[in-house]
Amino acid sequence: MSNSDIDNLIELMAKLPGLGPRSARRAVLHLIRKRALLLTPLADTIQTVAATARECLNCGNVGTTDICDICASEKRATGELCVVEDVADLWAMERSGVFRGRYHVLGGTLSALDAIGPEELRIPRLVDRVTGENITEVILALNATIDGQTTAHYIADQLEGRVRLTSLAQGVPIGGELDYLDDGTITAAMQARKEL
Template sequence: MSEGARQIEELIALMARLPGLGPRSARRAVLHMIKKRAGLMTPLAQSLAEVARDARECLSCGNIGTDEVCAICTNPKRGNGQICVVEDVADLWAMERGRAFGGRYHVLGGTLSALDDVGPDDLRIPRLIERVARDGIEEVILALNATVDGQTTAHYIAGELAPMAREGHVKITSLAQGVPIGGELDYLDDGTISAALSARKSF
């Protein structure tokens, strides 16, 4: 195999590792980029290099951006006493697309899973409890995916926050109607997310 062919095959193999792309889709994508090299592939490569260099997790909530603390966390208008707890950054972005939530977020970075040996300390659950206690949070909205692991995680967090809730310091709610069992936020339309947020219930 020539050097050029090897480089292309390596690129296809890397692309095939992306979510939603298999070997065939990756091959088509790479061929398309090569054909559109000047207008697509070169700018894409530059953008990838910049993101690889500058992207980082927000020190406060776990969102992805280019600053140490993201624009949501630094926006004083978002400091309304509400924190929306999500599993992943993709879920945060899905909530933001709906423009129905005006508070701040906390990205856990996954869900509890005995099968995968993921415990509370492997996620940002201790950090969440600290934020709620320190920042005078009035409501924690558990917007976790309606899966077994998602709901297990939600119940665990609710249990950890229960002492503060019993004392009346914080209200714990969850998304309500519109989120199907087994559904994931990133795949729901904006209207469904807005309805679920508006009709949230005590957890």
């Protein structure tokens, strides 16, 4: 093989999700070929991110400041708080552009098997925020999995009577074909059918 620094880089890149040894080699060769356009900017940016990336102390979002941009923005103080499992879910919500309030990132779901209780997630902090901040509605945007829904039920129990609680609608996804949907989704969509 070639030099050890390059081998190290390939080995580290191969640990990223979605990359294996072969695609890591291809990526590293591509980087070295595009030194000015890609390798140098990437080296600088990754160094900056390694030095500054941190979790928002308020909501658990990832950013380069102690309080993330969303928590810091006065425009987002709508009183609506969207609870998500993960930063990736927060990013997905932001891409849709539909939600203008603030977030609370749990950092996972409750799981008896993995010994993850409320203390391991940001659930106590969520209860604090609902009490301390001026929250009018908590939107539970957890994944429609068993663990996600268990966690949603637990949070609903904790917050019941203190704030308006809602969850994302379930139904047929846009562009979805009935033939390819699972029974659970079709059942949910039928039960929540709307007047035209």
